[in-house]
Amino acid sequence: xxxxxxxxxxxxxxxxxxxxxxxxxxxxxxxxxxxxxxxxxxxxxxxxxxxxxxxxxxxxxxxxxxxxxxxxxxxxxxxxxxxxxxxxxxxxxxxxxxxxxxxxxxxxxxxxxxxxxxxxxxxxxxxxxxxxxxxxxxxxxxxxxxxxxxxxxxxxxxxxxxxxxxxxxxxxxxxxxxxxxxxxxxxxxxxxxxxxxxxxxxxxxxxxxxxxxxxxxxxxxxxxxxxxxxxxxxxxxxxxxxxxxxxxxxxxxxxxxxxxxxxxxxxxxxxxxxxxxxxxxxxxxxxxxxxxxxxxxxxxxxxxxxxxxxxxxxxxxxxxxxxxxxxxxxxxxxxxxxxxxxxxxxxxxxxxxxxxxxxxxxxxxxxxxx
Numbered sequence: 001x002x003x004x005x006x007x008x009x010x011x012x013x014x015x016x017x018x019x020x021x022x023x024x025x026x027x028x029x030x031x032x033x034x035x036x037x038x039x040x041x042x043x044x045x046x047x048x049x050x051x052x053x054x055x056x057x058x059x060x061x062x063x064x065x066x067x068x069x070x071x072x073x074x075x076x077x078x079x080x081x082x083x084x085x086x087x088x089x090x091x092x093x094x095x096x097x098x099x100x101x102x103x104x105x106x107x108x109x110x111x112x113x114x115x116x117x118x119x120x121x122x123x124x125x126x127x128x129x130x131x132x133x134x135x136x137x138x139x140x141x142x143x144x145x146x147x148x149x150x151x152x153x154x155x156x157x158x159x160x161x162x163x164x165x166x167x168x169x170x171x172x173x174x175x176x177x178x179x180x181x182x183x184x185x186x187x188x189x190x191x192x193x194x195x196x197x198x199x200x201x202x203x204x205x206x207x208x209x210x211x212x213x214x215x216x217x218x219x220x221x222x223x224x225x226x227x228x229x230x231x232x233x234x235x236x237x238x239x240x241x242x243x244x245x246x247x248x249x250x251x252x253x254x255x256x257x258x259x260x261x262x263x264x265x266x267x268x269x270x271x272x273x274x275x276x277x278x279x280x281x282x283x284x285x286x287x288x289x290x291x292x293x294x295x296x297x298x299x300x301x302x303x304x305x306x307x308x309x310x311x312x313x314x315x316x317x318x319x320x321x322x323x324x325x326x327x328x329x330x331x332x333x334x335x336x337x338x339x340x341x342x343x344x345x346x347x348x349x350x351x352x353x354x355x356x357x358x359x360x361x362x363x364x365x366x367x368x369x370x
Contacts, residue, residue, distance in 0.1 A: 002026040003075030005269070006118070008061050008107065009033055011040070011050050013219045014123070014212075014258055015080045019054050021262040030055040032070040032081065039221045049219050061103035064110065071110040076119040076269055079107060079196065082189070086127060089185035090316055100188035101195075108199045117205040119275075120196055121268055126173070126213045126254070126282070128190040130180030132321030134160055134168035142168060143177045153313045158247045160319050170252055170320035172286075175211070175278050175327055183316040197276065206275035208268050213282035213323045216343065217258030218350040229289065230255070230344075233296045234351045242308040243297070246317065249290030249309050254282040254322035257338035267332040274331055282323025283336045295340070299348040 005022055007015045010031025019029045031054050035044040046056055059066035061081040071077065082100045083089070089096040104122075111118060131145035145160055145168075152161075159167045181187040193209045200207025220231040233243040264281045268274040293307040328334040 004028045004030065004073050005076045005078065006030045006032065006070055006074040007078045007080055009080035009082065010054065011035060011047050011056060012080065013217070013221065014215060014261060016047065016050050016219055017217065017258045017262045018078060018265050019051050021266050023051055023053055025266060029053070030057065030070060030074070032057045032059060032061065032067070034058065034060045062099065062106050064106050067106050067110045068113065071114050073116065074118045075116065076121065077111065078265060079104065079120065079122040079192070082192070084185065086183045086185050086316055087314060089183050089188070093184050096184050096188050101191045104192045104195050108195060111205065112199070112203055117203070119206045119269065120200060121208045121210060121265065122192055122196045124193045124209050124211045125186065125189045126211055126321055126323065127183065127186035128179040128181055128193065128211065129173055129177055129321055130182045130186070131160060131318045132173035133171050133177055135171050136162050136168055137166050141171065147182055148319065150315055153315070156311060158319060170322070172324035173321055174324040175280055182318060193278065200276065208274045209278040210265065210268060211278060211280050212261060213254040213256050213280070215258050215261050216255055217347060230292065230296060230347065233293050234300065234348070237297060237300050237302045237305060238351060240305065242305055243293040245289055245293060245307050245309045247311065247313055249293070249307065250288045252286045252288055252320040252322055254286050255292060255340060256281065256283040256336060257343040259338050260336040264328060264332060264334045267334055271332050277331060279328050279331065280323045280325050281328060282325050284323060284325040285340070286322035287340070295344055299344045300351070
């Protein structure tokens with residue numbers, strides 16, 4: 001299968017890798033990107049890593065004229081354009097809602113008006129789940145988990161408990177879990193999902209939701225304090241500073257290579273079984289944040305710098321969430337190929353070539369307590 005593909009946010013981290021994947025398979029790729037200074041720097045130049053065969057349209061996803069131009073002739077659209085970052089969303093509420101919800105609305109209006117109805121694949125986030133799934137002492141899976149009470153977080157009681165005070169054990173989270181967004185970012189991603197699925201059903205074009213877990217890899221904005229935790233840790237370490245870890249560092253997450261994510265996106269594009277579905281994209285493995293910090297320290301050769309466990313917390317953070325990827329395997333034939341150690345070695349080599357400017361100390365991460 002080949003054709004013309006538009007990627008909104010296509011000059012960014014995941015979008016640029018997806019461009020490479022699609023071009024290698026014979027697709028034509030166009031990217032729409034506003035080249036945000038927070039991600040691309042103040043000059044807002046075409047990124048050096050963006051494949052020269054990608055047609056880049058510089059513009060805002062909220063601008064109807066620009067979006068209509070970008071959509072024209074597209075056989076498929078990957079909608080990646082979004083403001084990202086849980087903490088930042090809690091104090092830039094209007095901006096996140098505007099870019100993520102209104103931008104998606106403008107895109108959908110352009111799709112409906114286009115001469116050709118493209119397949120639409122929207123990048124969502126594991127954050128829409130809120131807390132992941134858990135199993136209680138009775139062996140029953142609990143999927144309707146409320147946010148942890150602030151009074152317990154103040155005491156340093158980090159784990160999720162049932163009504164009797166028993167600690168619940170985390171298990172992989174499947175798409176069957178009812179979403180429970182705990183931040184403005186998560187809510188805006190859920191809005192994007194529902195808007196795309198709704199319009200696809202109403203107007204008769206295929207729509208797919210891909211819920212990404214913690215994606216890592218080369219081309220992450222290393223000096224952007226609102227990027228992924230691995231890039232944040234690397235930026236700290238390359239400036240001889242300790243990685244800063246919230247709570248006790250034992251919260252569990254699924255970290256997936258951007259190469260595997262790009263492959264999954266292409267598989268979803270090419271497989272009709274994905275149409276109208278919500279699909280988790282992760283590694284299918286889970287690690288504590290402390291384990292990840294220590295491994296990042298090791299591969300960067302910074303063993304003399306120990307992670308700093310701050311025991312601070314953010315009220316919007318969840319404790320554990322990692323992916324059940326069985327549906328992606330069933331529908332897409334998706335099998336992650338990049339082991340964490342291999343991915344981190346590649347990432348570390350790339351980081352060491354960058355000029356890291358550690359801006360995490362000066363960045364607000366939302367309401368932080370502790």
